[in-house]
Amino acid sequence: MTSEHEVPADELERFGAYARETSALTVMFHTRVAERMGLSPTDEKCLDLAMRAEGPLTAGRIAELSGLSTGAVTGVIDRLERAGYVRRVRDPHDRRKVLVEVTLADENRFSHLFEGARQTLLEVLGRFSPEERAVLERYNKAMIEVFRRHVVDA
Structure with a gap:
């Protein structure tokens, strides 16, 4: 580690x-x-x-x-x-x-199912400044990379 x-x-x-x-x-x-x-x-x-x-x-x-x-x-x-x-x-x-x-044929056919998740993301990201969102993005990218390596690709 x-x-x-x-x-x-x-x-x-x-x-x-x-x-x-x-x-x-x-x-x-x-x-x-x-x-x-x-x-x-x-x-x-x-x-x-x-x-x-x-x-x-x-x-x-x-x-x-x-x-x-x-x-x-x-x-x-x-x-x-x-x-x-x-x-x-x-x-x-x-x-x-x-x-x-x-x-x-219509990839948006199920987009309404994800609207609540999209609104949640918008609401939560709106609570953070652009600088804070940059840190959150760095955290999420690192989490995905390391999680994939340790769990999915393991």
Whole structure:
């Protein structure tokens, strides 16, 4: 573990509690969104990964991004395909590869489900100055990077 500053035990405990509460709320939110889309939370998050990608992805890449096994991802893709959210297509550069392509004609079809989260973000960020938001952004980027390395890529 590399650290520039000592983190007192009480701060670690408080920030751990904040992270657990945020995680629980996020899971509950995405469970509700997924339910309204007719998906499981895992399927909804994998669809989100595919939608944010720059073009179609292989199942292996979805597995890397999600931390799921390739077998689990195959099941996710099967369910997303049956629900009409994705389709399997041949890679135009390597016909042996299969890519997963998002088929949502209207990606804004479910944007209303995320409006509360967007408003929450706007309200909370509005409480901080641009300088404070820069620190928050640095914290979030570091958290994502280190969390991915220690948990998802582990």
